[in-house]
Amino acid sequence: MTLGEFEDMMDSCVRCSKCKFIPQLVIQSKRFSSICPSIDYYNFHAYSGGGRMIVASAYHKGRVELTKEMLDVIYSCTNCGGCEVSCKWVYELEPNEAIHELRVAAVEAGAGPMPKHKKYIELVERNNNPYGEDPEKRPAWLTDDITTDESSSTLYFVGCTASYRREEIAVATAKILNSAGEDFRLMGSDEMCCGSPVFRVGDEKKAIEIMKSNIEQFKETGIEKIITSCSGCYNMLKVEYPRFVEHDIEVIHTSQMIEEFIEEEKIKLTEKVPMKVTYHDPCHLGRMAEPYVPWEGEKIEVLSQVFIYDPPKPVRRGAGGVYDAPRNVLKQIPGVELVEMERIREYSYCCGAGGGCRSAYPDFALWASNERLEEAESTDASTLVSACPFCGTNFKEGIESRKSEMDYFDLTELVLRSMGGGK
Amino acid sequence: MLEKKVYEAFTKIVGERHISQDLAVMDTYAFQWCNEIEGAQRGEEPQRFGVRPLAVVLPESTEQVQSIVKLCNEHDVTFKAFCTGMGPWAGVSDPRAIQIDLRRMNRIIEVDEKNMYAVIEPYVTNAELQSELFEFGLMHHAQGAGPQTAPLASHTSFVGPGFTSPYTGFSARNVLGVEWVLPEGEILRLGSFDHSGKWFTGDGPGISLRGIMRGWLGTYGGLGVFTKAAIRLFSWPAPKDWKWKTSGTIPDYDWDVPPYWQMYVLNFEEWEEYQKAMYELSDREVTMVATTSAPEGLAALFTNTKQDAIETIFAGLLAKTRNYIVMLVAAHTQREFDFRTKLVRLIMEKYGGNDLIAEGVTTPMPMHYGETVRNMLGGHAFRFSNCFQSTHGGMDTISMAVRLAQLNQPIKQKYIDKGVIGDDRGLGIWITSYESGHMAHMEAPTVYDPTDIESCLGYAAYQDDCNQLDLDNALGMPFFIVGDEVHNFYAKRAMNYPDWLRKIKGAFDPNGVSDPSHYVKGVEKKK
Ligand SMILES: Cc1cc2nc3c(=O)[nH]c(=O)nc-3n(C[C@H](O)[C@H](O)[C@@H](O)COP(=O)(O)OP(=O)(O)OC[C@H]3O[C@@H](n4cnc5c(N)ncnc54)[C@H](O)[C@@H]3O)c2cc1C
Ligand code: SF4
Ligand code: SF4
Numbered sequence: 001m002t003l004g005e006f007e008d009m010m011d012s013c014v015r016c017s018k019c020k021f022i023p024q025l026v027i028q029s030k031r032f033s034s035i036c037p038s039i040d041y042y043n044f045h046a047y048s049g050g051g052r053m054i055v056a057s058a059y060h061k062g063r064v065e066l067t068k069e070m071l072d073v074i075y076s077c078t079n080c081g082g083c084e085v086s087c088k089w090v091y092e093l094e095p096n097e098a099i100h101e102l103r104v105a106a107v108e109a110g111a112g113p114m115p116k117h118k119k120y121i122e123l124v125e126r127n128n129n130p131y132g133e134d135p136e137k138r139p140a141w142l143t144d145d146i147t148t149d150e151s152s153s154t155l156y157f158v159g160c161t162a163s164y165r166r167e168e169i170a171v172a173t174a175k176i177l178n179s180a181g182e183d184f185r186l187m188g189s190d191e192m193c194c195g196s197p198v199f200r201v202g203d204e205k206k207a208i209e210i211m212k213s214n215i216e217q218f219k220e221t222g223i224e225k226i227i228t229s230c231s232g233c234y235n236m237l238k239v240e241y242p243r244f245v246e247h248d249i250e251v252i253h254t255s256q257m258i259e260e261f262i263e264e265e266k267i268k269l270t271e272k273v274p275m276k277v278t279y280h281d282p283c284h285l286g287r288m289a290e291p292y293v294p295w296e297g298e299k300i301e302v303l304s305q306v307f308i309y310d311p312p313k314p315v316r317r318g319a320g321g322v323y324d325a326p327r328n329v330l331k332q333i334p335g336v337e338l339v340e341m342e343r344i345r346e347y348s349y350c351c352g353a354g355g356g357c358r359s360a361y362p363d364f365a366l367w368a369s370n371e372r373l374e375e376a377e378s379t380d381a382s383t384l385v386s387a388c389p390f391c392g393t394n395f396k397e398g399i400e401s402r403k404s405e406m407d408y409f410d411l412t413e414l415v416l417r418s419m420g421g422g423k
Numbered sequence: 424m425l426e427k428k429v430y431e432a433f434t435k436i437v438g439e440r441h442i443s444q445d446l447a448v449m450d451t452y453a454f455q456w457c458n459e460i461e462g463a464q465r466g467e468e469p470q471r472f473g474v475r476p477l478a479v480v481l482p483e484s485t486e487q488v489q490s491i492v493k494l495c496n497e498h499d500v501t502f503k504a505f506c507t508g509m510g511p512w513a514g515v516s517d518p519r520a521i522q523i524d525l526r527r528m529n530r531i532i533e534v535d536e537k538n539m540y541a542v543i544e545p546y547v548t549n550a551e552l553q554s555e556l557f558e559f560g561l562m563h564h565a566q567g568a569g570p571q572t573a574p575l576a577s578h579t580s581f582v583g584p585g586f587t588s589p590y591t592g593f594s595a596r597n598v599l600g601v602e603w604v605l606p607e608g609e610i611l612r613l614g615s616f617d618h619s620g621k622w623f624t625g626d627g628p629g630i631s632l633r634g635i636m637r638g639w640l641g642t643y644g645g646l647g648v649f650t651k652a653a654i655r656l657f658s659w660p661a662p663k664d665w666k667w668k669t670s671g672t673i674p675d676y677d678w679d680v681p682p683y684w685q686m687y688v689l690n691f692e693e694w695e696e697y698q699k700a701m702y703e704l705s706d707r708e709v710t711m712v713a714t715t716s717a718p719e720g721l722a723a724l725f726t727n728t729k730q731d732a733i734e735t736i737f738a739g740l741l742a743k744t745r746n747y748i749v750m751l752v753a754a755h756t757q758r759e760f761d762f763r764t765k766l767v768r769l770i771m772e773k774y775g776g777n778d779l780i781a782e783g784v785t786t787p788m789p790m791h792y793g794e795t796v797r798n799m800l801g802g803h804a805f806r807f808s809n810c811f812q813s814t815h816g817g818m819d820t821i822s823m824a825v826r827l828a829q830l831n832q833p834i835k836q837k838y839i840d841k842g843v844i845g846d847d848r849g850l851g852i853w854i855t856s857y858e859s860g861h862m863a864h865m866e867a868p869t870v871y872d873p874t875d876i877e878s879c880l881g882y883a884a885y886q887d888d889c890n891q892l893d894l895d896n897a898l899g900m901p902f903f904i905v906g907d908e909v910h911n912f913y914a915k916r917a918m919n920y921p922d923w924l925r926k927i928k929g930a931f932d933p934n935g936v937s938d939p940s941h942y943v944k945g946v947e948k949k950k
Contacts, residue, residue, distance in 0.1 A: 008874040011471055012809040014456040017507045017571050018802075021550070024570040025676055025793050026669045030531065030551035043481050043526050044443055045508065046451040058450040063472065069445035085673060090802045091809050092729070302733055303719075304839060304846035305870050305878065306807045312730050319672045346673050 003060045003105050006098045010057035012091070019049035019083035019095055022347035032342040032375050035082035037350050037368035046073045049083020049095035056102040066111040074102055075114050076364055079200050079355030080283040085318040085346050092315075103202025113201035114360040121198050121206060128192045129160040130359075139188045141167035146174045152183040155223045157237065159230035159389065160193050166389035172412035173229045173254050179419055180266035184227065190217070196232040196284075199240060201356040211236075211245045218249055229254040229412060231388035232354070234322075235284035239291050253285060255326040255387050258415050262332055269418040272335035275407075277414075278381035279326060279338060280372065280395070281348035282388035287318030318346035326387050326411050333418045339379045349375065351386075353394035369398030377406060387411045425477045425521070429498045433480055433521070436490045441481035441527070449475045452522045455511045457812050459879045460871075464887070469879035476503075476515045476522040483527040485602060485610065485650040491523060492648065493608035495936045503938040504648040506545040506573030512643040512905060516940035523648060532651065534559055538623045539656040540599050545575045545649065550797060554667060562659040564591035565798040567853075579649040580641035582818065582902045584855055584864040586798050590711040591657050592858045593818075595637060599625040602651035603636060606932035614653065622653030635927050640904055645942025646931055660684075660711070660753040669793070674727040678793035683753070683760035686787050686795070688721065688779040689771050690747040696774040697746035698825045701856055701863070703770050704750070705821070708859040709763045712751040712795055716868075717850035718744035721779075723803040725787045732806055735785075743784045751795055801853075808845060808870045812882060813853070814889040815909075816866030819899030821856060824865035827898050828852045831867050834888050843881025845870025864902055905941035922946075 018024065020039050027033045034040050039048040046055055055073055058064045077099055084096040106112030113121070120130035128135045141163060142148075148156075156177065162170040177184050192214055199207035218226070226249055228234045238251040261267040281287075293314040299307050323345045330338045343349045352358070352368020373395065376384045384399075384406050386392060395408045424444065425433075434442050443449070450472060459469035477500070482488045488504070495502045501520035505513040508524065515522055525545035531552060532542040536559045543552060549563075550570035556562055566577035567585045574594070577583035579601055583594025591597070600614025600622040613632050614625040625633050636646070661681035668679040689704075691697040697715075704710055716724070721744055722735040752767060754760035771778060779785050787795075794800055804811050817827050832849035839846045847870070856863045869885065872878040890909070893901060894916055904910055910921040921943055929945030939945070 027550040046448040051451040064447040070447040
C-alpha cells in the first residue's frame, strides 16, 4: 500500500479520540483507561493514532513538510497497534497501518528514519544485529549442557536481544527444548536480525532484503519449523514475512511451544514457584500477531452509501493474537498465582520499547515502562512476567528507575525453574 | 506565525514541552469531522481541514489558563479551548487564533456522595468518571457523543442529550457550578462554592449567571474557558459491591449485567400509539433509556460489526419493525423491578405494542446493556459508512419530536432518491425522552460520504431544507444552532434572541478574543 491508497480512509477519521483509550466498554478505572503511551507522554493530538493519520493525510496532500518536529511525531510511536484495536471497534480505519506507511514515505523522501535508527540499521547491515555486537559472539550464551542438532529441520531463532542482552531467555528456551526431547538447531553466528527494527521505522526496502535473505537461508538449511522466544521476531516471521516473501515455514512462539509440551506431557512442571504474578501481553505477540488474511473480492453498495465486501473481508481487530498460551502455561506452574492487570490481551498497554522508540526516544520508552509497571504493581503481584526479551529489557530498566520491588521474569525462566532447572 | 516575542511569552507560561506551532501538529487541530459540510454550506470545496491555529498550548492549571487568556488580550490573539475536541465547533475560526487544549487538566477533584455531585476538570472523560462513581453507587449524565468525550465540555458548552436522558436529563440541566476564566482573564466561580466551599448549587447567593454562562445551547467555547465544573449525580441502580466487569475478546465481549435490569424494544405500528406510550412510560418513570431510531438503526444497535448489522437487515428485521422504543428498566430491588416491568407490560398492551426482544426479532447481548449505559450506542451508527451527521432537530415535547420525525421523512427521501445520502427510507432519526416528563429530543442522523463532494453538498442541502422546515412549521427550537448565520436564520421567529447573545458576548469579551466560531460575534468588538 502507499499513502495515497489510504487517502479516503485518512479523510474519514472522525477525530473522536477513541484511539487514545482502550475500547470504551472495558474501561474499569480512570487511571488505566488509556491505550496510547505516545499521546499519554506528549499530549498533543498529533501524537495519537488518529492524530498521526491526520499528519499523514496533511503530508500526502502537500499541506506540510517533514520538519524536525513532524519527524518526532512520526517516530515517537511504538507502533504498538493499540489505537487500531480501539478505532476498529466502530470504524473501518487502520491508523497503525497509516503510521507505518507514513514512515515508509518519510524514508523514501530521505528524511526518515531518525539518526539513531539510521545508525542501528547500519549496524544490522554490518554486524547482523542492531547492537553492533560481534556476529561470532552471537551463540556465546550457549552452555555446555545444551544439546543442539545441526541436522534438525526445527530452528530455534534466538533473535538479537536474547542472544546479546537477555541470554537467560535463550538458555531457558534451549533447556526446555532439550528436556522435552525436541531436536533443534541454531544458526549460530550465521543468524541474522529478523529485520524488525528496520521494518518498523519504515525502511521497507532494506527490511525486505533482510526478509528475503533470511528465508533463503532457512530454505537452504531445510528449515520447516521456527521457534522464537522473541515477540518481535515472531511477529516478523509469522505476520510480516508472508506479506513480502513467500514461505511455508511453521512459526511458533515459546509460549505456544511450552503449552504443547505440557499438553503432550513432554515436560513436567513439578517444582513449586510460589509467587503472585501478573502477565504483560507483548504487543507483537498479542494484537499485532494476528496474521493478515489475504482477501480478494468485491466492494458492493448494498444500501445507498453503505458498502460491504463480498466475500466478507476479514477484519484484523487484534482478537487473533497469542493470549491464552502464556496464561495457560503460567496457570500450570505449581505455586504461581496469576492476577490480571486491567489492560490485557488486545487492549494491553505497550511497554514503550517498540517501533524504534527505545533507541530514538529513551526518555519516553522508560516513562512508558514505568506507566505499565505502576499498573502491574497495582495488582499486588510480586512479579511481572512477559514473553519478549525486548519488553523484558525495558521493564528491567523501568524497575530499576522506579526502585520497584517487583521482579521481572520471562515466561521461559519460570517454566525452567518449575522443571527444576531442566535437564 | 505568531510574533516571536508572543510565542515566547506563551512558552514561558506552559513550558517548552507544552506548546507547538509546527504545521503538522497544527493540522491535527484544524482537521475536524464535518468541516466538509460546513465548508459546503459556505460554498467552499468540502474538506476536513479547517482553519489552522497559530499555536497550541497545553496548560496544566487554572492559573496557566488565566495567564494565557490575559496574554491573548494583550496581544490581540484569539483563543479557543476544548476538552477532547471532537467536532468543528472545537476548532478555531480566526486566522490569528491559538488553541487551548485542556488535556493535561484531567482530575476528578471531588465526589460528594451525600450531596450527589462531582467536581471535575476538563479532560475527565465520561467513561472515566462513570467508572470512578460506581463505588459510591452513583452515576452522571453522559452526552451521547460517546464515553471518550468530556462531561465538562457538554455540561458547560452544549445541550447534551444522551442515552440515559429519560433518567438523567441533559447536560445543560445538570451543571451546578463552574470555575470560569472569563474572556478577559478574570476568574469567576458560579454557585455556592465561594460561599460554602461546596458546589451543591449553581445559582446564588447573588444573581444567577448560569444563563449567561451557557444559556440554552451553550457557547461552544466562545465565552472564555471553563476550568472546573460541578455536575449533578444520580443513583446508580446496582448494588454497591457490583463491579463493572467484562470478559472475552473484541468484538464480542461479555459484561456482567446488574441484578434487576431488563431491556425491551417496544414496537408500535403507528406513531400515534407510539407517542401515547412514550408519554406514559416517561410519566411513570419506569425506564432509564427510551431511544428511538430507524429500523436500520436497530440493526446496528445490537450487533458488533457492520457485516452483522447488514445481515440482520437482510434477514428481515425491517419488515417486523415500525416505531419502536429501546428501553432499559434498571431497578435497585426486586420489588421495584417487578413493579416497573409490570407497568411496562401494561403500557405496551394498552397501546397495542409488541416487544421485539421477547419475539426474538432483536437480541441485545449482555455487552449491549453495558454499551447502552456507557453511551456507546450512538457510535454504532458510524459502522455503516464511517460517517454520519445529524440535523439540528428539536428539543420540545414528545409530540413535537414525533411531528418532526414525520415531516422530516419526505425531505430526507428526496435526497436519498438523489443517491447522495444513506438510504434509511427517510426514517433515520434519534428520539429520546427527557427527565421522565413530557420533553423529548429529536434529530435526524444521516449517513453521507465525507470523501465524496456530491455527498457532502447533498447532505448540506438537506440540512438547509431541514432548517427551513423548522421555521415553516414552527417546530420549536433546534437543540443545536451554530454560528451567527444560523442564529440569524431563526432570529425573527424567536424575539431576535441573538441580539441578546451578542450583547452578552460584547460585554464579557470586549476585545473579541474568545473565538466566537460557532457562537456569536459580539456587538461591541473593538478589534
Ligand atoms: C459524532 C458526534 C456525535 C455527537 N453526538 C452527540 C450527542 O449525542 N449528544 C450531544 O450532546 N452531543 C453530541 N455531539 C456533540 C458533542 O457532545 C460535543 O462536541 C462535546 O460535548 C463532546 O465532548 P468533547 O470533549 O469532545 O467536547 P469539545 O469538542 O472538547 O468541546 C465542545 C465545545 O465546547 C467547547 N469547550 C469545551 N471545553 C471547554 C472549556 N473547558 N471551556 C470553554 N469551552 C469549552 C469547545 O470549544 C467546543 O466548542 C456529537 C459530536 C460528534 C462529533
Ligand atoms: S501504535 Fe501505539 S503508540 Fe503508536 S499511536 Fe497507536 S497506540 Fe499510540
Ligand atoms: S483514528 Fe479512529 S478512533 Fe482515532 S480519532 Fe480517528 S476515527 Fe477516532
